[in-house]
Amino acid sequence: MWSEAKEETKQKRSKSFQELSRIVDQYANKTLQKGNINSLAIAIYRNGEVYKQYYGVLDSVSKQKPNDETLYEIASITKTFTGSLVARAVLEHKISLDDDLRMYLKGDYSNLQFEGTPITIHNLLTHTLGLKDKAPERLTTIYQEVREGKYENNVFAYGMPDLLEELKTVELDKKPGTLYKYNSVGPELLAYVLEQVYHKSYKDLVQDFLVELDLPNTHLYEYEKYREQLAISFDENGKIAPLLKNPLLGGSHGMISNFPDLIKFMQFQLEDQSPFIKESSRLLFKDEVEGDDKGYLWDVGYGQKEGAYHGKTGTSNGVQSGILICPDSSYGMIVIMNNNSEAAQDDWGHLYNQIETELIVYPKINLVYLLSTEFKQNFKSAKRKYQTLKKDTNHYLSGSFYLNNFGYELINANQVDKAIDIFKLAVSNDSSNANLYDSLAEAYYLNKDYKNALLNYEKSLELNPKNDNARAIIEKIKQL
Structure with missing residues (x-):
């Protein structure tokens, strides 16, 4: 059992982490307001501190909220457990990468x-x-039928012996190791190899690993036993999604888990010193074409600000999940939703990137977004706080860049009046910035206040004579 495991939440959090948590809450609630996602489960980790929260309801009929008992299909995140077991087998000299x-x-x-x-x-x-x-061919058909829901109440007439037989007929058209092509066959064959070298079923190997990590609410192939706890989820058409069942060993997908267990797994990746963690997350293949760099079934990479990282997303028929681990900067995050439409995926991806951006700059806090709700509700009060707190440059990130971005968020949310207030604040703090006058002018123009739009476009053009867009709109306003 992982002796270093810690509680998923702390009773006392630093001021900065509390502020970071508030920003995450605001991002999540703003995302739900778009109406494409029913519910979210979000956890962040930074320098030993953890925050987790659930948002929304699983479905609009029952109004059931997700909680610590809710189980999620984690789909391809299952592969990271396979990768971990393979890394351990390599270190134990049971198998070799070559x-x-x-x-x-x-x-x-x-x-x-x-x-x-x-x-x-x-x-x-x-x-x-x-x-x-x-x-x-046959496995491809099975996978398609799974997504169509054929095996919700039917037993698979296909298993690992069938894959091994079909494997004798497959064709290679390129040299192995030269081109990345995502698939589920590789992880299933790895599970089979692990069975051969350890002389145990893959499910037993996974279960032993789960016990070692103290993840009692994570299971492989236990859909029926825990069906009542499984989060209801919705497919790309907004209909209840069938489960993403797996006819094979479970090396590629087939695990379910609750949020507290996933948080423990995240902490284990960040805090434990087991050699196989470093081994499983090291770079094995660099994709020069699409940038899909790979470790032991983890997506891996290196960022200039954050350092080395590894992560994985999981997409079932109705659940989208993602886990990101950055040991060099001591941060991690998990984001789960129970929808899978294209619009929901876009919102999920945007939210994921927003949260990671805040984790990267921490312990500095984005002051504009920290005060974003108050800016909308009581601009004068928020403005006073902003002018006072921005002086603490060791703790807060502020300035025209952040105000300008927030202003456009308000425009996109059809809150043009509030955007004008934000742009005016930005101009008052950075009166020689041509772009800010252009933004303010655009907001006035959208609000059909052509007099103020003209004044600010002219000011922007004065500061930046190359602003051809401002010159064109000035002529348009004069014609109006």
Whole structure:
């Protein structure tokens, strides 16, 4: 059992972390107000402090709120558990990254090579198998039928023996290790390899790992046993989504978990010193085409500000989840929603990026967004606080960049009057910034206050004679 595991929340949090938590709350609530997402579960970690919160309701009929008992399909995040077990097997010298996959298969698999280069463990981990198709024909059909809900109440007539048989017929059209092509076959074959070297079922290997990490509410293939706790979720058409069941061993997807367990897993990745954590998150394949750099089934990378990071997203038929780990900057985050429409995915992605941005700049706090709700409700009060707090440059990030961005958020939310107040505040603090006058002029123009729009466009053009957009709109206003 992971002896270093800590409580998922702390009774006392630093002032900065409390402010960061308030900003996360505002981002989440603003996202829900768009109406594309029913509910969110969000957790952040920074320098040993943790904050988690649930937002919204799982569905509009029952009004049931997500809570610590709610179980979510984590879909492809399942792969990170597979990757962890493989990393441990490599460190224990049970397997090698350069092993030919066929070492662990019985029968003739002479097709699993391209021009003499075989598929290796390394290729399975990095989605670089070289297969012409993502999956064999029958398995592809099964996966499609799963998404259509055919197996909600039916038993699979397909399993690992069927995949191994179909594997004899697949075709490689490129050298393994040269091209990234995301697939579920590789992780399932890794699960099979682990069974061969440990002489235990993959489910038992996973269960032992879950016990070790003290994740009692994370399960592989326990849909029916815990169906009542599973979060209701909605597909791309807004209908109740079928479960993303897996006919194979569970190396690619098939796990369910509650939020507290996922937070423990995040903390384990950030705080524990087990060698396999570092091994599983190191770079194994750098994709020069799309930037999909891979570790042991983790997405990995390096940012100039945040340092090394690894993460994974999971997309079931109705649940979108994501976990991000950045050991170099001691931060992590998890964001889960129970919707899967295109609009919901866009909102989820935007929210994910917003939260990560705040984690990167922490312990500095975005003062404009910290006061964003008060700016909308009581501008004069918020303005006084802003003018006072912005002097603390060691603690707060402020200035025209943040005010300008917030102003456009208000415009996009059809709150033009409030945007004008924000742009005016920005101009008063940075009166030589041509772009701010342009923004204020645009807001006045949208509000059909052409007199003030003209004055501010002219001021912007005076400060920046190259502002052709301002020159064009000035002529348009004069014609009006």
